Amino acid sequence: MPITNTDSGTNIHEIADRIYRINTPVTLPGDAGAFSFNQxxxxxxxxxxxxxxxxxxxxxxxxxxxxxxxxxxxxHIAFSHVEADECGALNHWLEAAPQAAPLCGTVAAMVSIGDLADRAPRALADGETISLGTHTMRWFDAPHLPHGWECGFMMEERTGTLLCGDLFTQPGPGTTPLTEADILGPSEAFRHVMDYYAHSRDAGALLEKLARTNPTTLACMHGSAWRGDGAALLRALAGELAS
Incomplete structure (x- = not known):
């Protein structure tokens, strides 16, 4: 494992072509156990x-x-929705990278980032793309999935990598960078203990919208990234939420 900090265990791995998962394991307060944060x-x-x-x-x-x-x-400093683990360090990044700007959905830019950020954000509409060079990112509005009016996700179209934020949150330190094993079971078990979903009426339709992109890699914010039939897994999650 390419450890970048031996004290924290922070590590970095390439999970798709020039797409790197940065993982930091942590211990949750009380008896909640191990957890992880990924960028x-x-x-x-x-x-x-x-x-x-x-x-x-x-x-x-x-x-x-x-x-x-x-x-x-x-x-570009992008994120799914406005929450400390998503964008708490945003202004630190803007200071460290003078040519960078926040990149987010139109709702996030309007209600939060236009005021919170030290540099004006670039706002993306639902379905809008931005080219990074060889990678193309597409933004998808996904309000309240799993939470936050401004929530959305990004798809890297060439590699089929869906940056899916808090979807499929898994407990534990996230030791395995990229897995083909079951992540729906562990993530659903975690959700049933600590339900962080808004359970909006549109959740199923939004998950279907993401499924139609046919991702082959799901870049989860907590736990392992996952490789496989992403459309089937997203539809399985929709079934769990509807049950």
Whole structure:
């Protein structure tokens, strides 16, 4: 495992072509056990970091990014929705990467990031694409899936990698960078204990919208990234939520 910080266990692995998972294992308060926080770096002409991460983890993630490329090369700091583990360190990244800007959905830009961020965001509409060079990112609005009016996801179209945020959140340290094993079972068990879903009426339709992109890699924010028939797994999740 490419460890970038021996004290924290922060590590980095390439899970698709020039797409890197940065993983930091943590211990949750009380008896809640082990957990993990992931960020995803796409190294290209205009590099993108998906999830700015918690402020307290910024030095660890910054050092992990630096093992792949100079941090100053970053151009886009993106995230699924406004929450500390998604964008708490956003302004630290904007300071470290002077040419970078926040990249988010139109609702996030309007209600939060236009005020919170030290640099104006670029807002993407549902279905809008942005080219990083050899990678093309497409934004999908997904309000309240699993939570947050401004929630959305990004698909890297060439590699079929869906940056799926809090979907399929798995407990544990996330030791395996990329797995083909079951993640729906562990993530559903975790959800039943700590239900973080909004259970909106549109959840099924939104999951179907994501399924139609036919992803082959799911880049989860917590736990292992996953490789396989992403459309089938997203539809299986929709079935669980509807039951």
């Amino acid at each position: 995803y770096l796409i190294d290209d002409d205009e590099p993108l970091l998906f999830h700015a991460g918690l402020r307290q983890l910024f030095p660890l993630v910054r050092d992990a990014v630096a093992t792949v490329m100079p941090v100053t090369r970053l151009r």
